[in-house]
Structure formats: C-alpha cells, structure tokens
Amino acid sequence: MIVKLAVASVKHRLGSFVGTLLTAFLAVALIAGSGLLLWSVLTAGPGSDRFGGADAVVAGHRSITLTTEEDKGDKVKVKTKDERLTGAEPLPSAVVETVAGTPGVTTAIADYAFPVALDLGGEPLRAPDATTVAHGWASAEVTPYPLSDGAAPRPGEVVVQGGFGVRVGQTVRVTSRSGVRELRVSGVVGGDVPGQAAVFVADSQVAEVSGLTGPTAVVVRGSEAGLTALRDRLGATATVHTGADKVTADLPGAVPDYIGAISIFGFVLGITGFAAVFVLTGTVSLAVRQRLRELAMLRTAGATPRQLRGMLRLEITLVTLVAAVPALPIGIVVAELVAARFRELGAVPPQFTVSLNVPVLIASVLAGLLVTVSATGIAARRATRIAPTQALRETVTAGHIGWVPRVVAAVVLAGGAAAVLTLVPLGGQFGMGMGFVSCSLLLCAVAALGPIAVGALTAVVSRLGAVTGVLGRLAGAMTRAESRRVVGVAIPLTLMFAINATMLLNGDILTKVTADQQAARTATATVRVAATNAPGLPLTTAAEVASLSEVTGSAATVGTRVVVDEGGKPEDYAAQGLRTTGEQALDLGVTAGELPLQDGTVAVSGPLAEARGWKMGDRPVFWLADGTRADLTVVGVYANWRGFGDLVLPAGLVAAHDPRGLVGALYLRGPADLAEKVGERWPTLAATGAADPKAGTADVQNQQAAWELMVVISLGFTAIAVVNTFAIATGARRREFADLRLAGATARQLHRMLGRETFITVIVALVLGCLISGAVVGTFSVAQDGQWRLFAEPVRYLALIAGVGLLGLVAGAVPARLVIKRRSLPALNG
Template sequence: MGALISMEMISVALRTLRHRKAAFAGAFVALFCAAALVCACGMLLDTGLRGSVAPERYAGAPVIVTGDQFVHQTVRKSEEKTKTKAKQLSEQAWVPASLADRLRRVPGVARVVTEVSFPAYVAGRRFQGHGWESAALTPYTLRTGRAPKAEGEVVVEAASGLSVGARVPVWTAAGSRTYQVTGVTAQDLPSQDTLFFATAEARRMAGRAGQVGAIGVFPGVDVSGVLKGALAYTGDERGAAEFLGAEKARVKLISLGGALGGTALLVAILVVVGTFALSIQQRQREIALLRAVAATPRQVRGMLGGEALLVGVVAGTLGSAAGVGLGFWLRSRFVALGAMPENLRLVVSPFPMLAALGAAVLAAWAAAHLSARRAVRIRPVEALGEAELPAARVPVGRLVAGLLCAAGGVVLTLVLSALTTEAASSPLTLLTALVWTVAVSLLGPVIARTATALLGVPLRAARTAGYLAGAGLRATSKRLASVVTPLSLMVAMTCTILFVQTTMGHAAQEQATAGTRAEHVLGPHVPSGTAAAVRGLPGVEAVTEVLRTSVRVGLDKYGAQAVTADGLGRTMDLDVVAGSLDRLDDGSVAVSRTAAERLGVSAGAKLRLTLGDGTPAELRVVAIYSRGLGFGDLTLSHTLVAGHVDDPLGTVLVAAPSVTRADLERAAPGVGVLDRAQAVEAGAANAEVNYVAMGLIIAFTAIAVVNTIAMSTSSRSRELALLRLVGTTRRQVLRMLSLETLVAVGIAVALGTGIALVTLAAFSTGMTGSVVPHIPPLTYLAVIAAAAALALLATALPARLVLSRRPVELIGARD
C-alpha cells in the first residue's frame, strides 16, 4: 500500500479533499461508524478473553477451594497427540465435607471455614442463604444483635432495613417458615443479598448431606496435594469461584463479540466499498481529465489511495474513540438485561482501538482500490466518454464475481438448512444473508437495468415527474444500483435478525401451548410442601413439579426439564413418537427427536450424561418425543435432578378443570397462579440481548442508507439546475426524485425480502423442521415503512438544500 502512495500523491489528495468535502463526507461517516462498531465489539471480545471479577463474599479468605466447575473430555487427534477440552457446568459443583478435615491437616493451615449456599426467597425477592460459620470468608461482623444459634433465627444485612426482633417469612427448598432476626451485619455486598442462618439449619435447608459448596483456607498456603476433584483459587480467581455466572458471561461475550465484530466488519466493507464506488462514479469526469493530461494509472491510483488513507485515518481515529463509549453503553445494557454481572469489569486496552483504526484504514484503501480499477485502467478517450454517458456494459469480472457469490449463497443456504443447533446456525444465518447481499451488490447494475425496464413503462405513462423519473433511472442504472445496495442490505439484515428470533420463539411457544394440558401453573419458585398441599385439594386430578436445568452429553450442552412422573400425561403432552413416558424414573431419560438424531440414540439405548453440577449419570432412553423446542431436549426424573441444581424451587403444573384460581391461591398463599396461556407466555425466551447487539448492525445499515442516498442526491446539482432552467418547477423536480427513490425502495424491498426469506426458510428448516418462518405482518410492514421513510428523508433534505440555490450558481459550482 505504501509503495502506491507517495508523498506527492498524499499532497495532491490533501488538496483534493479540501475542495471536495461533500464527496468524502459520506465515506467518512461510513468509516467512522465502522470503526466505532469494530472497537466496541473488540472491547466485548477482550473482556471475554481477559476480564476478571473481584471477589466479594470470599474477599477475606486467602484460598478458596470449590468443586471443578468444568466437564472435561480428552480428544485423540492422532496416535501421539491428544487434547483435553473443557466446558463449564450450569450449576455449582459441590465437594465432600470430609475435604475440610484433610485441609486442616495440611502443614501451615491455621483455620478452615466451610460454606453452604442455597436460594432463599423473601416476598418474591431472592437472597443467598448461608450458615453463619461462613461469615468469616468475607468477613462479616455484627453491627447489632448476635449470631443465629437456633433453627428459627436469622441474621440480615444492614441494607435490608430490618432490625433485631423482626420476623421474616422465608421460602427455601426445605419449605416455608418465619424466622426471627437476631442480628444485623455491619457490611453489605454490592451485588448479592445475603441471609445467615444457624449452621445446622443452613445445611438442612441446602439439602446436600455430607457436602459443602466452598471451603476457605487460612492462611494462603499450597493445598493442591490433598485436592481430588476440587480446585483451589487465590487472588482474583476467587471471584470466578464466587460468581459462576461471570464465567458464563465471559464465554457469551467471546462468542457475541466475535460474531458481532465479524458481521460488523463484513457489513462495513460492503458499505464502504459502495460509498467509495459512488464517490468515484461522481468524479469520473475529473479522473478522465487527469488521464487525458497524461496522468498515469499509477498516479491516479496513488491519489485515490492517498485520499482513502487520509479519510480512513481520521475517521478510524475518531470512530475508535467513540467505540470506547459505545462499548461501555453495550455493557450497561447487558448488565441491565442480566446477561452480564455488574462486577465483571470491562477491559479497556489499546488493542480494540488499534484494531478498529487498522480495519478502517484497510477498508478505506481496499474500497478505493477496488472502486477505481476500471476508472484508472481504461484509455483517456473512453474515460471521457463514460463520464458523459456511463457504459451500459457491466464488466465481465464483476458478473463472474456476482455469480460466484450467488453460488456461495446457495451452498451456505443448504448447509444452514441442515443445522439443528442454535449455536451453530446463528452465526451462519447472518453470514448467509451477507453473502446473498454481496451477490446482489455485484449484480446490482444488471438488476437495476432490468427493473427500470419493467417499471419504466408505467412511469413514462405518468405526468411530467413520472416521465422524468423514468428517463433518469433508465440513463443512470449504475447510480440506482448504488442506492439499492444499502437499502436491500438494511431490509435483509433487519428482517433476518428480527425474524430469526420470532421464528424460534413462535415454534417454541406453539409446542408449549400444544403440549401444556394443565389448567393452572404455580410459580415461578414454589416451596416443596406446596405441591403436596395442592394434591390434597378436591377436584385436583394431577400435579407435576417441574425444574429447568441443562446437562452435558460429552461437551455438548442440552436444555433439560425434570418432572415428577405421576400423572404426567394429564398435565403435559410431549408428543411421544417412540417408547413411553410411563417408565420414566431416576434411571431413565426421555429425549427429543432432534437431540436423539444428533446423539444417535433410540428408545432402549443407554445415554451417558453429566448433570448440571458435574455428577455423571448413565440413563436408559425410555421415550423419544417431538416437542423439544417447547419443553427442552431432555426430560429427566424430578427426584434425580432436584439434588443437583442450585435452585430446586421450580414450577408446578396443576390439572384441575373444576378448581378456580382463588381456590389455589388459598391453598398456596403467596405463590403466583397462572392459567395455561399466561404460563406459556411467561416462559417465552427473552431475546433482548440479541436485539441490543444486532441492533447496532441495523443502525449501521440505516446510517449507510441515509448516507448513500444523500450523496447520490447532492451530486446531481447540475442535473437539477438544468431541469429548472428548461422550465421544470421545483415541485416537479422533488416529485421526480421521490418517485426515483420509491422505485429504489421497491427494488430493495423485493431483493432484501427475498434474501431474508431464503435465509430464514433454511434456518427454520433446520431448527424447527418447518420451511415456513414466522414473520409477524405488522413488524414486517414497520421495517418496510422505516426503510421508505429513511430513503425519502435522505432524498428530500439534500434536494431541498440544492434547489434553494439559484440554477446558475449550481451549474457554475464545482461540487
């Protein structure tokens, strides 16, 4: 790149930029936004790779020992080489309480403190319950009162607003009970609410006989020699042991930052190439004159490269600085949505900024180089002729590239239709839509010429504005193509991002609606004794307790539900296609049809899996069912799973057609009671995190649309002035431009919708088994209306600005 751009050419580029500010404003905006996006995504990725969480509850213990939170698998790559991979568990892994005794015998260890943790609910608000023995891990001290000693006593944090003597109703997996406050701590933890119970009471409520969640070791000595199946953490590593969600968030940030950053970069390159192509197209006369006065192709290429370099450096520098602010905004949204813990610090380093700057400069230079290839290669006489009358023929290389991209789109579409996991299909979905959009971009002049030939007849039949619009579109199909590309990209990406979520959500909701037979659902956190109380009500036919978790088969993660089998057929219909759920017990599992195909199992087969807390299990497959999207890929026994999840308080399905909601509310005071429709709606997946992340791509394409159309309209000042001089009124000119824009919108909507439909149909086929995606009509119309409104606004504003000047001034103006 440096060999092509001499200092002389950079000097020429500086003078050119000074006199053609408007022409380069569009390229600057596109590169600025691209750099900001890449920098923000880079910060998310960097945080996922290097972010850390400072300990809170474990801040006072030099060493924390917990269970291994990962499931491991050794993969043999060759005869001599093996590789061990690890994936995080979904629940906390506990360790034997006897490990504390072994740690006490380690030389140098002065004190060992054990801890049990369990969820405790007070008026619907979740607290983390512990035994008072673990207060030393922080350390907590008492501001008033005393430590809990008996079963009915509790210590609360200062922020609770409670005082000694207050009575607090608490729900746990062991049941509900009212506790008396005996003490208030002097400390509060910023990101968690805590209750302390008597040590024996806490262990009873945790329900993990002979196990503890963590062990603190004082002072910080090496204890690795006595650890089997457990890990020791020191320093900031203690934060990872304390906040299990932080590690999950880091993994999510790596995948999200990588996917979003890669998509942003591809979209940016497509947008920037289109912007530079339009800019160079507007300067064909200038480039032709330079060639005519003996400027060599190398010199012209160097001038254009110098301009691109300067614009890229300035836009990339400012954009990467803005990207830091965008990264903090994204983090705040993810924290608010619960996808990222508050205390996972955002990593701020120069690497994302440098990467964004490099990406902007490289994209600018490559875009200028690609866009100027024909302009600097053809002979000066041909260049002058094309400046006055653009060539009708599309270069053969562009046609071949467009057809190759279309072929790539076909291949990606076929691959996408065969993928059955969301983790694999989601990145490929956006890539498929992008490849199809690139194909449309490359074949744009051909598509535009064909479309204008078809639409020209009704336009010419219209009045003056329609006749002028038809003639203008016919003469400048290349300019129309440059406007259609970002518009079709916006429609395609917006529809794909929005309707991937609606397709999955609708399929899951349909299955949940069809499969839920219970008239009432209690939840979301129901104490264990409530189900037994409801079973005793007159008119109750069946009660099913349900827990949600995830398990791993090998390293692959599967969503699972755990249910009580008694009366299951009356409350839930999984649409069993093989085997029977009547035989579901602690040694068996039912598997969805999609998961069974992926795992290669059938009814009667054995399935080895790892429960949420790392406990291995070998279960017999007793049934295959079709409603995996609505109820989870695996269905297990409630008694098998309840002892291996962090929160064993789940929902309760009640089949009782003659029992009213009021009857259930009296039998289960304080527990929410929903009917079937409300329960299905409440259980719908929340896609807000994906909308926030991918919404940036949509916003970027919207800016590109406004940018490109505004550039295209502003460059036509001489044309519009001539129309005014020959008698066309200002209103007729504006109507002509609006008609041209509406034609571009119509073509773009057709192309973008086609791209989205092909992509969504492939996604839906793989994920839901149906070729028809779910597209809410009002949402789709809103997307089209937004695209049309943006396009008309981007046309009207610069056009009114141009027409506000006298025609003679416009004809004499250089830019």
Template sequence: MRGRGAFAGIFVALAFAATLVGACGVLLESALRAHAPVDRFGAAAAVVTGPRNVTDQMGRFADEPEEQSRPLTEPGPVPVAAAAGLRGVPGVRDVVADVSFPAVLSSGRPVTGHGWESAALRPYRLNAGRAPLAPDEVVLSRSSGMAPGAVVRIQVDGPPRRYRVSGLVSEGPAAAFFTAATAAALDGRPGLADALAVLGDPDEDALRRAVPGLAVSFGTERGDAEDPAVAAARPDIVELSASLGGVAVMTALVVVGGLIVLSVRERAREFALLRAVGATPGQVRGRLLRETLRVGAPGALAGGALSLGAGAALHAAMVRKGVLPDGFGLALGPLPVLAAVATTLLAATATAFLASLRPSRIRPVEALGEAAAENPRLPRWRVVTGAVFLLAGLNALGFSAGATGAAANASIGGLVISLIVATAFLGPLVARAGNRVLGRAARAASPVAGRMAQHAAGTAALRAGSLITPVALAVAFAGVQLFAQSTVAHAARTQAEEGNRADRIVVAAGPGLPRGAAGSVRRVPGVTAATPVKRTGVVMAVKELGEKNLRSLNGSGIGSDASATMDPGVSSGRLGDLRGDAVALSRDVAGGLHVGSTAPLWLADGTRIRARVVAVYDRGLGFGDVLLPHDLVAAHSASPLDDRVLVRGRADLSAVTAAYTGARVVTPDAFEAGLSQEIRLQGFVSLLVVAAITGFILIGLVTTLAVATAARRREFALLRLVGATRRQVLRMLRLEAAIVLGTGIAVGALIAAVTLTAFAARVTGLPLPSVPPLACAVILLGVAGSGAAAILLPARAVLRRRTPPSLS
C-alpha cells in the same frame, strides 16, 4: 478537493463503523475478563469447589479430536473431608466448609442460609446479640428488621419453622446464619459443602496439589466460585460480540465500499485527465488511497473514541434488562479502540484499492472516453466474484436448513451477508432487471417522466447498482434479525400453550417451592395429578451436520405424572418411562439418537451420566431441549426448591398456598404471559443488534443516495437547458427513485423471505416465519422514506436556482 460530499459520507460511515466495531470489542473484552464480584468470600485467600467446566474431546474428524469446554451453571459440591488435606498446607490458618441454600422469611424476604462459621468469610460482624448455639436459633442481617430475641418463621425446604433471633450482623447481602449442624441438615447434602474457603496465606501450588481434581480459585476468580452465573454467561457473550463485530465489519465493507465507488465515479473525469496527461496507474491508485486515508483516519479515530461510551451503554442496557447477570463487570481498555481503528481503516483502504483498479488501468487514449460514457458490460472478475458469493449464500441456506438450535440461528447472519455481497457485485445486472419491470410501471404512471426515469436508471446501471445494495441490506438485515426472533418467540408460545394440560399452576414469589409442595397439592381432594417442575441446565454433545459439539442446553426435571399435565409432542417413546437415569430429548438436539440409545451428558453440578433415551419430542421451544426425572435433577442441584407445580384438577388449593410462604396459584394463561415476558427479554439483544446495525446502514444509505444525487448536477443542468421544467425533472426523479428503491426493497425482501423460510422450516418444522405486519411496515416505510428523502431533497436544492447550473 472534488467529491467533498462523498468524502464527508466516507468520514461519517467510517466513524459509525468504528463506533460499532469498538462497542462489540468492549463487550468482548468484558466477557473475556468477566468475573463475578468477590463478596461473600472476601476474607478467604482461596476457594476450593468442584469442577466449574465440562471438558471433552470433540472433533470435526474422528482422528483429529479437539478439546471443547463449556461452563457449568451450578457449583459442584466438594467433600467436607477434603478440608483435612487443606489444613496441612503451610500458611493455611483455617478451612471453612461453606454451605449455601435459599430461604424465605415470614415477611416474604428471600435470604441465603449458611452455617455460622461462614460469617467469617465476608466477614460479617455481630452488631447485636450473640452467635447461634441451639438448633432453633438464627442470626439475621440487620436489614431484616428483626431484633434479638424475636421469633421469626423461616422456610427452607418444607413448611416454615420457628427460630429465635440470637443476633444481628452488619449490613451486606441478606443472610441467615444457623449452627453448623442445623445448616448441614437444612442443606440436605450430608458430608458435602458448596465450597471450602481457605483462610491464611497459603502457597498456591501446594494448595492445588492437596486437592487434585477440584478447582482452586485465587484473586478475582473467587467470584466465579461464589456465583457461577457470570462464568456461565461468558462463552455466549463472547460468541455474540464476535458475531456482531463480524457483521459490523462486513456491513462497513458494503456501505463504505459503495460510497468509495460513487466517489471514484464522480471523479472519473479527473482521473481520466490525470491518465491523459501521463499519470501512471500507481500514481492514480496512490492518490485515491492517500485521500481515503486522510478522510478515513480522523473518522476511524473519532469512532474509536466514541466506541468506549457506546460499549459501556450497550453493557449497561444488557445488565438492566437481565441479559447479562448481575456482577458481569465492564472492562474498558485501549484494545477495542485500536482494533476498531485498524479494522475500519483496513476496510476503507481495501475497498478504495479495488475501486481504483479500473480507472487506473485504462490507457490514457481511452481515459476520456471511459469517463464520458459508462461501460455497459461488467468486468468478468466482478461477475465471477458475485456468482461465488451467491453460491456461498445458497450453501449457507442448505446449512441453515440442516442445522439445529443455536447453529441455525447463527447461520442466518452468514446467509444474509453472502447474498448481500453477491448483490453488491451483481448490482448493475439486478438494476437492469428491476428497471425492465418497474420501468414499465413508471411509464404507465407518466409517459414522459416515466420514460425519462427508465432511461436514466438504465443508462447508469453501475450507479443504480451501488444504490440498490444498501437498500437491500437495510431491508434484509432488519427483517431477518427481527422476524427470526419473532418466529422463535411465537413458536415457543404456541408450543407451550398447545402442550399445556394443567388446569392451574402453583408458583412462588420467592426463590422457589419446597419439594414437599407437590405432595401437599397431590393430597388435596379433587387433584388428579401434581407435577413438580425444576429448571436445570445440562451439557451435552449435539450432532450438527455430521459434527459433534458440546452445547449448554436448557432443560427441566419433571415428576412421574408429567404425561397428565404436559404434552411436549412425543413423537417416539413414552414420557412415562422417564425415571432413574433416563432422558427425553427434543428433536433439535437428538440428532442420530433414538429411543433406546445412550446419551452421555453432564448434569448441572458436573456429574457425568450415561442417560438412556426414553422419548423424543417435537415441542423443544416450549418445553426445553432436555427433560429429566425430577429426583435426578434435585439430587444434583445446588437448590432443593422447585420452580412450579403443574396441577390437574380444579380443587381448592388455598390450604397449600397458606402453608408455604410466597406460594400462589395462577392460571395457565397468566403463567404463559410471564413466559412471554421472559422471551421478550431474551429478544432484547436482537433488538439492540437491529437498532445498531440498521441505524448504521440507514446512515450509509442516506449518505450514499444524497451523494449520488448531488453528483448529477451536470445531468440536471442539461435537462433544464433542453427545455425540461423543474417540476418535470422532480417527477422524473420521483419515478426513478421508485424504480431504484423498489428494486432494492424487492431484493432485500426476497433475501429476507428466503432466509426466514429456511430458518422457520428448521426451527419450527414449518416454512412459515412469524412476521408482525406493523414491524414489517415500519421497516419498508422507513427504508423507502429515508431513501426517497435522500434523493429528492438534494435534487430540490440543486434545482432551486432560477438559472440552470453550469455544465462545467
């Protein structure tokens, strides 16, 4: 079979494409099936909580609303009184009102506090001592290292208090069990519980009817009631895996399509002979499709099998880096493999069919002439299709300029792919334009070899166009993905630094700072302001290009003196008016809202409020999209603890840090360094995407260039026969490679520059993306070096023979 090099390249490209698509499928299936592990509620038949999702009617058009839903980041409380209705359901043996709150032992070890009745839910069993009976008694996990009768200091929402250890429970998650009354007092929400755990064997439908408006979880869903983090991460991972899978499919179409086009061109004489001896167009197309399937099917199957391991490795890396929460399980099934095989084979057959149209349609009398000389004119359909994708890319550019936050980030992928596909269709025109510019430089560097290189690149514009596309794709994709993340990270660091007015920051090594810490700091002589900051999440309808969509937004609850310790860049309104049900919004999510408007939103526990907008600010990347009054956030949070206290003044805070376990004072620079680490972890997904997709593109690039070079044996033989030396041919190839690779790199850099400029203008307010020089150099040198090697190494192998290769 002729074209073995091209078929080998198609096999490798399809195998990698199937691996990548299948790995995204594994991540998608894991997200769709993900539930937090059931641990603390292991003995419960069902768990009743507040609603775990926010659902509202949104829509593209006012008369056709659609239902949108977003998960809540914290469990909504349930009335303890609802337990009475549950106890009347047949099969219910008991109902435990479970409260959970963070606590810290005097050793600095974090534990979770509960009432003693909750010990039966895992169940925890006493190994020593007895249950707590007095308000100052506690049962600890054996892993605490304490013994019955010992006195331990435990900090919950105030200075540490002394408790006597009455007993120890078996190994499990670190916990501290108090009497029911003590636990309710420490939790600070009288009459409310985090969950109602049902013991026994109740009827599911009857249980749901007993508590209308509340969420009832059975089976694996009990894990979501125990830890909402997995459920909260699920929609983002679904979007990420679907987006990455779509990019992988489009990349496979471009890479595999280029290889198949080269295969058809390499075998043009064969198809011409078939047409000349009477083969019908259908027979020629059928032959090419069958050969593509014979090569593609094993490659797709091999990649599909490898995709399970690749997906598992991707999942493990994301869990290890904290991108996925603990307990986000891995699901391995046949569906991702089948989808990967079907998708890659469909892509291969579709591109093979398109590539076969021209050689199968020419008339037999013209077949040999078509094979001998390349038609300098592009088919009209190809020009029109390329123009359509170019317009689509420009439209995506306008969308990126008008979108906000996550929508702007998502739009850049579509922009890059549209422009790259346009480059693939218009590649010969781009190659000729690049040849006119870079060819002059090649002739200036070496008159003879440069003229030969310019002539070779110009007379084979179709081949050059096929080579330019993967080069441009590698540069554009890697550049956009890496530098979009670096632009956001740099802007976030800059905004946080410029907006900081605090002299020092009090933080905690454990789960957080008690609410009284800010007041203690404020009472220290020399402190002029002490602002408690509590992270939170809200769900809000955000207007994007005229449409409203529910979005999960990061925010903070801040104290009343925040204007003295932070400057989020308020452009309208006053931060000092942030009290009651007021809200301050970043310009990215404000949309058509302004000071005085009402913004409906859902707090972390699902409580819906109609917040009054009192300020709009510009530094959303550095301070989050939403700022709320601290008291409002604390009242609707599962934890009473603050994340940090911003301090204005240089007083001695050693008395405060000594009073609270784990509290310490850091400088703003040290705190910003910690935030930078969090931002780098958030960019870990982008690095994974770049590594996977760019690696696949480079493999396709090297294969494409190597196949195209090896197919020029006859051309090299003719040059040798007419007197060209081996050194002259290699010099010509080096200059031709410079022309082709230079054109591809220039196109890719132009696409990346246009995309990043639009992205930076929308996200940061300035059309100045952050491009680290070292990373930029690595991308350019990596693409140029691998491309040059793929051209020159096969050429050296062909030219190494002492006698010129046969022209046959």
C-alpha cells in the same frame, strides 16, 4: 507533490467528502464500541473473591473436562474441552477431615454455599444486582462479612447482609430446595462482594436448610509447605485453589458467567463489521466513480494512473483519520449504552463493565482505514485506467468487470448460503447466528452480480413507471441507462432491509414457535401454580398441593442445566426435572416411547435425539448441575421442547443435584374452582385460573429484546449510509440537471422525474431485500417446527417494508431539493 495535491483536494472539496466522512465516522464508532464490548467480556474476571482472606480453598470440580485422542498417523492429537457447571459438587466429610489433619494447615472451615430466596411479610427481599447466597455462620469468620449489629445465629435464626434493609428482631421467610422456613433475624453483617448478597444460618442447621450432603468448599489457612502437602494428600479427590484461582471455588451461580455474553457481543461485532465493510465499500466506490471528469483532467495534464491512485488513497486516509477523532469517544459511549441495556435485559452479569483498551481503539481505526483504502484502491484502479477522452464524455462506468467473474462469484457465494441453510441445524442454539451468515452471503452474491441482478429488475420495474406519463418514461429510461448508479444506491437499501428483516423476523418466529409450544404443553392443565415471593417452591410443597382431593392430575417442573458428551466435547443443555401424578397435566408431545419417567430414565427432545442418534433403550452419559455423572436410559422423545428444555429427568434427581432445586411451575388438573381452593389453602402461592401460555418464554423474550437492540443499531447505521449514498449520487448529477434545465425542463419537472427514479430504485431494493430475507427466514421457520413462514407478525413485516421504503424515498427527495433549489441554471463548468 501528490501529498500536497491530496491535502489541497480535501481542503477545497470538503462538501464532496462529507458523505464519506460521515460513513467512516459511523463505521469506526460502531466497530470501536462493539470491539470494546467483546474485549471487555473476554477479559472480564470472575469478580471479587469472597475467599480473599484465605490462603487456599479446597473444592470439588466446577467444570466437566473431556479429553479425546485422534490418531493422525504420524502423531496422536489430544484435545481437551471443558464446560462449566452450574452447581457445586458437595465434598465428602473425609475430605474435610483430611484437610484439617494436614500438617501446616492451621485453619480448615467447611463452607456451605447455596442459593435461597427471602421475603418479609410476603414482599420479596433482594439486594440490588446480586444473587442471594446462604452459608453456615462459620464462613463469616473467613469471608468479608463482619458482624455490625446483633449476634451470631442460633437454630431458628438467620444473619443477613445490610443491603436487604431488615432489622434485628424481624422475622423473614427463607425458601430453599429443602423447604420454607420462618427465621428470626439475629444479626446484620457488613461487607460487600459484588454480585453476591450473603445470608448466614446456624452451623447446626445448615445441612437441613441447604439440603447438601456436605460442604461445597473448605476454606484453608496455612503455610506454603502445608498447602503443598495438602495437594499431595488430596490428589485427584479435590482441587486446591490458591491466588486468583480461589474465586472459582465459589458457588458457580454466585460467580459471573460471561460465556453467553461472549457469543452476544461477538455477534454484535460481526453484524457491525459486516455492515461497515459493505456500506463503506459502496460509499467510497461511488464517490470515486463520481470524480471521473476530474481524474480525466488530471490525466490530460500529465498525471499517471499510479499517481492518481496514490492521491485518492491519501485523500481517503486523511478523511478516515479525521473521522476517527470524534468516532472513538462516541464508540466508547455506544459501548456503555449497549452494556447498560444488556444488563437490564439480564443478557450479561450485573457486574459487567466496559473496559477501555487503547489497542482495541487503534485496531478499530486501522480496520476502518483498511476498508476505505482498499475500496478506494479497487475503485481507483478502474477509474484511472479509463481514457481521458472517454471520461470527458461523462461516461460514469469506469471500466466494466465481465459478467463471467461476477456470475462465478455470485454462484460461489449463493452456494455457500445454500449450504448453511440446508446443512447447518438452524433449529439449534446457533440458528439465529447462522441465519445472519446465510443472509450476508446472499447479500454479497447480489452485490457481486451488481448491474446484472439490479439491471434485470430495473428493466421490469422501470417500464411500469411509464404508465405515469412522459416523466415516468424518462425516469425509466434513465434508470435503465445508468444501472450502475442504481446499483450504488439500491444495494445499501437492500442491505438495510435484508439484514434487519432477517434478525427481526427470525426472532419473531422463534418467539411465536416457543409460545405455541408452551400453549400446546399446558393445554390440558386447569391451573398453574407458582410462588409469589420466590423463584420457585420446594418439591415437598408441590407434593402437598398436588395431593389435594380435588386435583385429578399434576405435573411439577424443576429447571436445571445438564452437560452432554457430544463426541468428546461437553455441551450444556437446558433441562427439566418432571414429577407427574394422575391425569396428564402437561403435554410434551411425545413422539416415541412414553412418560411418566421412572428412576434412571430420561426423555429427550426430537432435535437432540436426531443430532446424537439416540434411540429408545440407549444409555447416554450426562452430568448433572453439580457434576454428578448419571447414566440414564432413553425412554421417550418429545416435540414440544421450545422454552422448556432438551432433556426431561426425574424431578427428585434434579432437585437433589441442582443448587436451587425449586419447582418453577406446578400444573394441575381439576374442577373449574381449583385455583380458588389452592389460593385459600396456600395464600403465598399464585394459582392462575388457566395455564399461562407465556410462561417459560421469558428467556426467549429477553433474547428477542437483545436482537431488537442490535436491529436499532444496525438500522441507524445503514439508514444514515443510505441517505449519504443518495446524496452522493444526486450531487454528482449537477451537470446533468443543468443540461436538462438548459433544454427547457423546469425545477418541478426535475423533482418529479427524480421522484420516479427514486421510487423505481426503492422498489428494486425492496424486492431484492424481500427475496434474500424470505429465503433465510422461510428456511429458518421450517427448521423450527416444519412450517414455512415469511414472517410471524404481518403488521411488523409491513411496517418494516414501509419504513425502509419511506426512508429511501425521503433520502432521494431531500438531496434533489438541495441540488435543484434555484431557478437559475448552475454553471455548466461547475
């Protein structure tokens, strides 16, 4: 009976279920899309194996692994953590000899892998969506690059992959950390390894071009017994990779890294999941509350509260399942579009693709069902407990929760938000994510307070509307009397503003702080020199430029990554190698100690020094890009680290152990015409007349672009939910409008009254949203540089307020026009 009643109710009341259907559709689609993205990065493999034709590959460590033991009294808990390196540790020649001399090994070829940059006549050569990696020619024999034209390279020559579009006989310029060379193209190879573009130099010249002290891997062919013997002979000296594990022996920079993508898409899922739960719960609860008269009639006819709750749950289940049918394919489309945009931004590897997974899609539907059914169950429990006679008097407050539980819940949630904002380092790498968490907790606190918080604000704002006349006073009285209805409409609008303002404004502040610190760092420089056709210039070239007689001071920076031991957990940090001469050309804002650096020393950022408790003279342990351990003495602490790095090491040390090892920027001090003199002497270098304050902020700008994409997704979802909520709330007032029309009110008067009610609701929502986002954004700003800001760009902030406010006004006006669209009175029993 209940099943038939539920099906009939949905069939004959389709209009009233449209709002819930649309909200469920959007929620399932977004959860499915973000779930597929996270699943795809979690299960993404390292890509195609360049060593696919080999039986095994011998390589050094590709990650730093730390093991800690914690005595629990009755047992010792062992934890092992590892962090992937960005470079490849060169193997000593003894390892190559050991491999070649192992019984059962038939082939042992030393493989050199190192990144290079190519240009032809000053025009950079790049293969689409690929990292350019050079090797010795011997590697071509055991990797998928058959020679398709020309001949093997001799000294002074190079073989390139066909994707570069160059021909045999042309001369290309090759830039590596050891210098810049012009090499003749002797041949072209075919083959394709996604994400890698291959270049081969003569074996006799590979050490000179790469700057490596030994090969990065040894490619092995042999019997199974030979591989077993090889493992025994090498022991812990090197690792023998076989099967699918062979790809991990390649150069780390040439193998896709999905660690950052996991964080990004995990956060996307968190945002969409939170918004979906918040909006779905509010929409479903509001829809149930609007059916009090219908439920009361069923109670009067003999239905029990349990039967009514079962009917409502079955109705919402049917609606959610129907919504899920089109939502799943739309979710797949959303995932593809987001993945494409993130590939453009460089936030994910170019090889990243979305993997379809049926369990993930089913889980997204189940998640939507869980939220809608749970919300219906909570709302129905209150609605069905009300006495039929009370509901027939059109009381829309289906039971009340006492103010004590609401206040307790709000205090707990607000306390959690305060703990996050005060105890968690918002200035660290997880600051943006923690800002979202604190904002979500504050939103839940406001939602828990519900009528208390909204009612207090409404009482103030509604009385301001009295200055507009009789309709303003009536609208104010209506909003004060029906505070629960205002809550149902205002909270989604508050969610829309607070969440998106927090993400957008925090990103703006981070971009501004980074740009300000970059400007402060480069304020003393006269010229910034960078390579025009390569990602950097060799240290030797930078030294030649800095040796110009007109140069009075220089600072060369070499970007890298360094692993730090954080209490048994290896953590990866951005760092810079620094070489300075003469007058200060780069101001890091040293707050303790001094620069320049000497061999065996390091300078650290203020936040990192504080977090690790490092002081002058301490000797912490670091691992460089290729896994080399370095015990360095702390000699300085600096403040201008945004967009630069948390560690500063000697440039020579970085260049020797980072596979790229190129100077990203060279800052010079000298006369006003210094840029012209550098340009005349080195026409392949770009010398700007002043230091570029935006240099070094590219990563932050890409991150901001990624945040803006998430804001667009969140805005779209919450905007439709806001319109939907307004429509449900307005549609439920048909009888009220009919009564007012019967009392003599005109349609125009009703529109004006509703307009004032909507205005009051929008103001209340924006005030709450500003308070929530202001608390989070202001605290986030202080954590970055000690300055309190509500926003970084006033126009952007005001535009967000105006946009959300306008949406709220339109969302309130349009349903009113549709409901009050006829001069004739609607039937009072309709």
